[in-house]
Amino acid sequence: MSDVASLAGVSKMTVSRVLAGQSASEATRERVQHAIDELGYVADAAAGALSSGRSSFAAVLVPSLSSSNFSDTVSGLTAVLEPHGLELLIGDTDYLPEREERIVRQMLRHQPRCIALTGSQHTAATRTLLERSGVPVVEMWELPAAPVDMTVGFSNVSAAREMVRYLADKGHRRIAFLGGASELDRRGIDRLKGYQLEVKALGFGEPRVVRLGDSPITMSHGGPAMAALLERWPDTQAVMCVSDMSAFGAIMECQRRGLVVPDDIAVAGFGNFEISACCHPTITTVSVDAYGIGRRAGEALLRALAADAGERGAHAHRTARTRIHYAVVPRESA
Amino acid sequence: MSDVASLAGVSKMTVSRVLAGQSASEATRERVQHAIDELGYVADAAAGALSSGRSSFAAVLVPSLSSSNFSDTVSGLTAVLEPHGLELLIGDTDYLPEREERIVRQMLRHQPRCIALTGSQHTAATRTLLERSGVPVVEMWELPAAPVDMTVGFSNVSAAREMVRYLADKGHRRIAFLGGASELDRRGIDRLKGYQLEVKALGFGEPRVVRLGDSPITMSHGGPAMAALLERWPDTQAVMCVSDMSAFGAIMECQRRGLVVPDDIAVAGFGNFEISACCHPTITTVSVDAYGIGRRAGEALLRALAADAGERGAHAHRTARTRIHYAVVPRESA
DNA sequence: TTGAAAGCGATACCAA
DNA sequence: TTGGTATCGCTTTCAA
Numbered sequence: 001m002s003d004v005a006s007l008a009g010v011s012k013m014t015v016s017r018v019l020a021g022q023s024a025s026e027a028t029r030e031r032v033q034h035a036i037d038e039l040g041y042v043a044d045a046a047a048g049a050l051s052s053g054r055s056s057f058a059a060v061l062v063p064s065l066s067s068s069n070f071s072d073t074v075s076g077l078t079a080v081l082e083p084h085g086l087e088l089l090i091g092d093t094d095y096l097p098e099r100e101e102r103i104v105r106q107m108l109r110h111q112p113r114c115i116a117l118t119g120s121q122h123t124a125a126t127r128t129l130l131e132r133s134g135v136p137v138v139e140m141w142e143l144p145a146a147p148v149d150m151t152v153g154f155s156n157v158s159a160a161r162e163m164v165r166y167l168a169d170k171g172h173r174r175i176a177f178l179g180g181a182s183e184l185d186r187r188g189i190d191r192l193k194g195y196q197l198e199v200k201a202l203g204f205g206e207p208r209v210v211r212l213g214d215s216p217i218t219m220s221h222g223g224p225a226m227a228a229l230l231e232r233w234p235d236t237q238a239v240m241c242v243s244d245m246s247a248f249g250a251i252m253e254c255q256r257r258g259l260v261v262p263d264d265i266a267v268a269g270f271g272n273f274e275i276s277a278c279c280h281p282t283i284t285t286v287s288v289d290a291y292g293i294g295r296r297a298g299e300a301l302l303r304a305l306a307a308d309a310g311e312r313g314a315h316a317h318r319t320a321r322t323r324i325h326y327a328v329v330p331r332e333s334a
Numbered sequence: 335m336s337d338v339a340s341l342a343g344v345s346k347m348t349v350s351r352v353l354a355g356q357s358a359s360e361a362t363r364e365r366v367q368h369a370i371d372e373l374g375y376v377a378d379a380a381a382g383a384l385s386s387g388r389s390s391f392a393a394v395l396v397p398s399l400s401s402s403n404f405s406d407t408v409s410g411l412t413a414v415l416e417p418h419g420l421e422l423l424i425g426d427t428d429y430l431p432e433r434e435e436r437i438v439r440q441m442l443r444h445q446p447r448c449i450a451l452t453g454s455q456h457t458a459a460t461r462t463l464l465e466r467s468g469v470p471v472v473e474m475w476e477l478p479a480a481p482v483d484m485t486v487g488f489s490n491v492s493a494a495r496e497m498v499r500y501l502a503d504k505g506h507r508r509i510a511f512l513g514g515a516s517e518l519d520r521r522g523i524d525r526l527k528g529y530q531l532e533v534k535a536l537g538f539g540e541p542r543v544v545r546l547g548d549s550p551i552t553m554s555h556g557g558p559a560m561a562a563l564l565e566r567w568p569d570t571q572a573v574m575c576v577s578d579m580s581a582f583g584a585i586m587e588c589q590r591r592g593l594v595v596p597d598d599i600a601v602a603g604f605g606n607f608e609i610s611a612c613c614h615p616t617i618t619t620v621s622v623d624a625y626g627i628g629r630r631a632g633e634a635l636l637r638a639l640a641a642d643a644g645e646r647g648a649h650a651h652r653t654a655r656t657r658i659h660y661a662v663v664p665r666e667s668a
Numbered sequence: 669t670t671g672a673a674a675g676c677g678a679t680a681c682c683a684a
Numbered sequence: 685t686t687g688g689t690a691t692c693g694c695t696t697t698c699a700a
Contacts, residue, residue: 047677109379381693
């Protein structure tokens with residue numbers, strides 16, 4: 001910066017101001033900009049952050065980047081936060097709380113301005129870290145009873161119950177659930193729980209549950225799960241899957257066995273992934289606005305940031321809880 | 335850090351050393367650690383980077399995070415770089431060179447130790463920035479003639495040609511190509527080019543090309559593209575698609591029209607996405623090890639970093655060019 | 669093994 | 685509108 005300053009014949013402060021877009025005469029601004037281009041100067045963000053006491057980072061944690069659900073959420077966050085000069089520090093927890101803790105700890109070293117993370121399953125240490133961080137935190141994709149700070153999500157339990165009722169309305173009684181084996185995927189566990197509760201409430205007898213595969217559940221898990229299900233409970237009328245991915249795999253397995261979906265067996269998914277509208281038969285599912293979760297989370301963070309800064313016109317209170325809309329989408333498969 | 339130091343009854347330097355895992359007596363180490371836990375101290379990475387002149391960031395740019403291809407590559411990079419204490423700064427260019435330039439510029443402010451980016455299509459300014467950065471750079475997914483620095487990829491042109499030959503060997507002559515409309519997706523353009531070259535080389539007459547949709551090409555693009563193709567060239571025998579995603583969409587469109595794949599029309603994809611092995615019929619494709627590209631890129635960067643540091647045992651030269659293996663995978667659809 | 673002092677490259681604050 | 689100075693929190697370097 002000194003080099004730029006002397007080349008432009010001004011002080012470092014003036015260079016700093018030009019870079020920050022603050023008051024400066026047009027002539028000065030031009031000379032400085034010219035010097036910057038000349039030298040190929042790139043300001044050091046670490047120095048800036050240290051000096052100003054504020055970074056330009058927003059920390060974002062998702063369980064998996066390869067699930068389109070979460071990459072959509074990241075896109076939503078990007079769309080909202082980037083225009084405000086925030087850079088996303090993206091971390092992939094791989095559904096492991098210990099890994100999440102490590103990542104949070106590492107990200108906190110960069111003094112992020114705010115933190116968005118997925119779900120409510122954190123280690124005690126992570127929770128303490130988040131609370132002590134002093135920055136706005138939003139947990140996404142669930143509506144935890146005891147959130148760390150803000151929340152943008154929906155009840156996976158209720159959504160799953162609604163799907164069971166939909167299948168029941170279609171006349172099905174022997175309804176099964178295909179989920180993942182992991183205890184760490186809380187959204188998946190909640191959907192299973194919703195299934196169990198509703199099946200019980202409707203008096204449909206013993207739940208038929210097959211749990212197979214690590215999260216993120218992909219289409220490769222659906223086939224084997226469906227095979228196991230048909231082995232154990234061959235008279236199953238309808239299957240709801242923890243996600244559209246496994247539903248697709250399950251439907252493919254049915255086709256291989258010559259079972260017609262939905263005539264021989266109905267199959268429903270969850271999440272309204274692109275595939276469920278494209279494939280044949282199209283998949284009945286629960287639509288969730290993954291991108292919207294990201295947007296809303298980003299907006300909540302910005303509001304909290306504005307409130308913390310005591311900005312004019314900013315409401316003094318945060319948006320503690322944003323409930324995201326979901327809906328059963330009837331299609332061909334169930 | 336001062337607080338930690340005085341609580342532990344040592345100097346700041348000792349705290350710093352304990353944090354860095356350097357020489358310190360066991361007793362000291364314990365007292366310092368205790369003080370850290372007590373106070374919930376989190377070291378400031380910006381200050382550390384400023385002081386030491388080196389950050390812990392590795393910059394990674396991909397065209398899209400929602401394509402499993404690229405998220406797999408990011409996973410590969412993570413697997414290799416993270417154990418070396420590097421934190422990934424991930425950016426999504428959305429296939430826009432101007433956006434890439436903005437992101438590179440912003441990331442360079444954080445003084446990344448190395449840079450991995452996708453493809454060879456950069457603005458002139460981006461190229462200059464990369465060259466001036468002075469850190470190892472790797473371009474992935476292509477084998478550009480004039481790389482910025484290192485390269486890990488394969489020839490999309492050759493791979494596409496190989497697929498055309500495969501289809502020709504199956505007896506097809508009237509072969510079409512379904513691709514995206516964007517001129518900015520170089521991998522897609524190269525595959526198209528490979529198709530055109532090989533069709534011409536084989537004397538199969540005028541190329542039949544349908545270009546439709548923005549990158550990343552998803553399964554939703556395949557159906558309309560196939561519809562347009564059949565409209566214009568109803569007697570097409572085989573179709574190769576720019577990716578498995580569009581191939582899947584195209585096959586679904588065929589099913590809707592009562593066309594049997596591959597009997598009525600053969601369809602091939604590219605990339606060996608999970609879906610192509612799961613769906614029905616399974617999709618003939620070109621397998622590319624996306625995760626491996628990430629791994630190899632990470633390894634090349636680490637080697638370059640070691641060489642730059644003049645490390646004992648490190649070869650003095652970088653791995654300029656890593657050619658990634660690809661192969662046509664015959665399946666049911668073609 | 670430990671400590672003291674200097675400085676990394678910006679920005680905040682106060683003056684001119 | 686511009687400049688000088690102190691300072692952010694850490695690591696490097698040198699000395700004990």
